[in-house]
Amino acid sequence: MPELPExxxxxxxxxxxxxxxxxxxxxxxxxxxxxxxxxEEFAEAVTGARIKGLDxxxxxxxxxLEYPKRARASSPCGGEEARDGPAPGGxxxxxxxKMAGQLLWCAPRADLGxxxxxxxxxxxxxxxxxxLRYVDTRHFGRLYFTGGDVADRALRRALQxxxxxxxxxxxxxxxxxxxREMLASRxxxxxxxxxxxxxxxxxxxxxxxxxxFRAGIHPLRxxxxxxxxxxxxxxxxxxxxxxxxxxLRGTSVRDYxxxxxxxGSYAGRLRVYGRxxxxxxxxxxxxxxxxxxxxxxxxxxxxxxxGEEPARSRTNV
DNA sequence: AAGGGCCCCTGAAAGC
DNA sequence: TGCTTTCAGGGGCCCT
Numbered sequence: 188m189p190e191l192p193e194x195x196x197x198x199x200x201x202x203x204x205x206x207x208x209x210x211x212x213x214x215x216x217x218x219x220x221x222x223x224x225x226x227e228e229f230a231e232a233v234t235g236a237r238i239k240g241l242d243x244x245x246x247x248x249x250x251x252l253e254y255p256k257r258a259r260a261s262s263p264c265g266g267e268e269a270r271d272g273p274a275p276g277g278x279x280x281x282x283x284x285k286m287a288g289q290l291l292w293c294a295p296r297a298d299l300g301x302x303x304x305x306x307x308x309x310x311x312x313x314x315x316x317x318x319l320r321y322v323d324t325r326h327f328g329r330l331y332f333t334g335g336d337v338a339d340r341a342l343r344r345a346l347q348x349x350x351x352x353x354x355x356x357x358x359x360x361x362x363x364x365x366x367r368e369m370l371a372s373r374x375x376x377x378x379x380x381x382x383x384x385x386x387x388x389x390x391x392x393x394x395x396x397x398x399x400f401r402a403g404i405h406p407l408r409x410x411x412x413x414x415x416x417x418x419x420x421x422x423x424x425x426x427x428x429x430x431x432x433x434x435l436r437g438t439s440v441r442d443y444x445x446x447x448x449x450x451g452s453y454a455g456r457l458r459v460y461g462r463x464x465x466x467x468x469x470x471x472x473x474x475x476x477x478x479x480x481x482x483x484x485x486x487x488x489x490x491x492x493x494g495e496e497p498a499r500s501r502t503n504v
Numbered sequence: 505a506a507g508g509g510c511c512c513c514t515g516a517a518a519g520c
Numbered sequence: 521t522g523c524t525t526t527c528a529g530g531g532g533c534c535c536t
Contacts, residue, residue: 188529246530285530286513302515326513327530344532375506384531392529442515481509482529 189284191355191389192432193443193451194246197290200446202241204292205319209237210252212312220308220321220328223335223342232278232334233311245352245388248290250280278334281345282321287442288328291320299448324442352388357426361387367418370410377413377421378406379480389429393438393460396485398424400459405493406479406486431456459485 189197210233215226224232236252243249254277282290291299295318298304302324309321309330321330331345354361373380380386381395390398399406401424404417413421437443437451440461444450458468463476467487475488 190530283530286528287515306514324514325529341532348531373505379507382530480507483527 188286188391188393188440189288189437189443190246190391190394191243191429192394192453193437193445194243194248194284194389195433196437196445196451197284198241198243198248198446200449201290201292201319204317204446205238205250205313206241207238208317209314210234210311211314214310214312215308216310217308217326220323220326220330221332222329222345223332223339229332229335232332233280244349245355245384246283246391247349247352248282248284250282252279278332281331281333281349283329283331283345284323285325285327285329287325288321288323289442289444290446291322291444291448292446293318293320293448348384351385353384353386355389356387356422357429361422363419363422366422367415370413370418373410375410376406376479377404377408377410378482378484380410382480382482387425390425392482392484393440393457394425394428394432396460397428397457399491400486401428403490405491406477406484407493459487461485 213230213234215221215230218226221229223229233252236254238250239253240251241248242251282288284290289303291303293299295312295316297318299307299320299322303322306324306326307320307322311319313319321328329341329345331342333342333346335342337343354365369386370377370380373386375383378395378399381390381398382392396406398421402417402421404413404421432438432451432453435451435453435456436445436449438453438457439450440454459474462474463485465474466472467474467490470487470489472487472489474485477484477486
């Protein structure tokens with residue numbers, strides 16, 4: 188469940204290790220993780236490329252590649268065929284870790300244990316002797332190669348999603364008056380809306396619950412029903428939570444580790460997520476758990492009131 | 505536009 | 521103890 192703070196932490200730990208390095212080899216152990224091109228073509232395409240930069244957008248990691256000038260290997264079918272293949276010498280690698288993906292920088296002989304070994308899907312060899320391994324126990328994550336087949340449905344989909352990401356919820360990505368306006372035109376419930384990456388990008392299930400708790404807003408409130416003051420408080424809560432989580436290098440519940448395999452330490456700071464039945468740190472009421480939009484949702488029923496709309500489900504007299 | 509449901513996938517936890 | 525079932529979750533996709 189890497190969300191913005193985790194992906195940013197991974198980016199920060201990996202960047203100094205891999206930027207400037209040249210990829211000397213690629214092993215694709217599970218073809219389905221590479222989108223946009225076949226495993227052999229992928230390996231052939233990016234071998235020899237230099238990692239020019241490592242960026243993050245929302246929960247996506249973008250590995251910018253730079254290609255040396257090289258003579259096209261002569262095609263067995265003759266030169267004319269080359270135009271139909273993947274774009275020669277081009278393409279970046281876009282990674283989405285989804286639930287449990289890990290990008291690990293390590294020594295080539297590093298033993299990451301049986302579970303990770305079993306779920307190592309792509310291995311990049313770097314020119315300084317290290318490796319960058321893509322490990323994913325849940326098999327949800329993907330590596331998209333932008334130099335691949337432009338007609339590939341999954342690739343196009345991912346690029347479109349990336350292009351349509353909403354602003355980041357903090358660090359100058361979004362000021363609160365704009366946020367207030369964005370909320371005002373939406374009837375959706377606030378939690379699913381914050382999870383919508385085309386609305387704001389980077390929030391996942393954990394931080395959404397934390398932000399709403401901090402702002403004292405019930406996850407089922409309609410976005411447009413939030414007052415100006417509430418919008419402002421929520422905006423501030425998002426900035427604070429994200430900033431603090433990045434400072435503490437992310438939240439490790441289950442699988443998350445950074446680019447060097449280290450856990451983050453924000454888990455101890457979570458106030459509601461995963462704490463059903465425990466006392467609310469603010470008022471002592473038991474933290475409740477419910478399901479919103481199919482996601483486990485934690486909140487304090489006293490600090491986060493649902494004032495609006497009569498709960499028509501079962502308001503026993 | 506909004507929302508519900510299913511799917512992908514497997515380790516961990518709960519249930520028996 | 522050990523086997524079986526349930527659950528978690530980001531996001532695509534389909535349907536209403």
